[in-house]
Amino acid sequence: MATSLEELRMLVAVEANGSLTGAARELGVTQQAVSQRMRALERRWGLSLFSRTTRGTVLTDHGVMVAGWAAAVIQQSEGFESAVAALRTVRAARVRVGASLTVAEHLVPHWLVRYAATPDAAHVELTAVNSAAVEHRVRDGRDDLGFVETPDAPEGLAAMVVAHDEVVIVVAPGHTWARRSGIAAEELARTPLLSREAGSGTRLTLERALEAALGPGAVVAPAAELSTTAAIRATVLAGGGVAALSERAVHDDLQAGRLVRVPVLGPSLTRPLAAVWDPRRRLSPAASRILEIAAGRG
Structure with a gap:
């Protein structure tokens, strides 16, 4: 039951x-x-x-x-209900938004609730995929506006940083790393982690930072690739290994002591969260309004 x-x-x-x-x-x-x-x-x-x-x-x-x-x-359930309520608002116009999983789970719900209060708000179609897929969808015209978490500037797209995030290394309280004051970049790079799939902004942020410090090819293959942040978080909570996750995704777990953050001695793992759109196509009033809200100007 x-x-x-x-x-x-x-x-x-x-x-x-x-x-x-x-x-x-x-x-x-x-x-x-x-x-x-x-x-x-x-x-x-x-x-x-x-x-x-x-x-x-x-x-x-x-x-x-x-x-x-x-x-x-x-x-999470209450945020989900609010976001769904915003999505199902019946309007004649439509706006298609793509967002990486971190942004979709932790920022977009708040933006959509605010957007739904806009007079004559358009019907929102939200797709949550990894950052690489968001960029492809915006280039192909499948999405009017996208939100990504990659450290790289998206080629051929206009971009605006709307927030910042930090990738953190986390373990369960019973893990041997939980008692350490920090982990060197070299040891982290040769440790197989629980990871998202290739194309994930979180994974790319960690790999780029370690390779910048240690050189190309320094990072070993993941211990396992899981398709969602929730799956990785649950595996770590169960004592299943080490992971690099968005601080936003595990903030409550860190505060409650369910997970332990292991500081990285060396490269910064801070990354921008950016809105992206195709500069060849004019943003619709609905997409422009969502962008304003995301950038804090709404």
């Missing part, structure tokens, strides 16, 4: 209020209902989430950890 968002909200409410009773009051349900659902979660997951004492019920260490993950899932 799949865990519902309602159950995750209950778990988060228990942590926030410090008791089952407080959670029930916040959610407008009975204390018995919260208690039954939380016991069901414990049985389903095979984990002890709560410590029940004469003074009440508090979360165990596992419970605190799972509640943090649950809060992140709820936040």
Whole structure:
């Protein structure tokens, strides 16, 4: 049986209020209902989430950890709902936007919510792919506007930097690197990492920085190539290795201690996040408005 968002909200409410009773009051349900659902979660997951004492019920260490993950899932779900609401706004005009996964997951939802409030906003068609694919789609005319995270200037396209991001090296708390004060570029380059596919801006940023410091061919092949940031993050959380990910994608995990950042001793891994478009084609009013919002001028 799949865990519902309602159950995750209950778990988060228990942590926030410090008791089952407080959670029930916040959610407008009975204390018995919260208690039954939380016991069901414990049985389903095979984990002890709560410590029940004469003074009440508090979360165990596992419970605190799972509640943090649950809060992140709820936040992503709410962002998803808002973005979908913006996408399905019925308008006569259409604007096609392509975005790399980091931008699509962490920035575009906010931009689209703001854009949807624009009078006579166009219907948005969003495609999330890697940076190389975004550039191809804009060149081919399949997208009116694109957002990429590559360190290279896109050939033949107009570009505007709208934000900056940092690629960070992360491991699970139990990994041997978690106790280190830093990792040298040479050791990082010869360590097989969990990685996105070729064409990913995150992967390209790391490889270019290491090759600039150590020379061409210095970076070994990845330990595994996974198609999404979420898949890599989940594998690292499970103790499956080392990864280079966007700081935006793992910010909450780092703050909560679910992941540990390993500083890189040497090259900078900061990269621009840029809007791109074909200068041969005039941007539509809808694409121009989204660009203004992304650049902070909206």
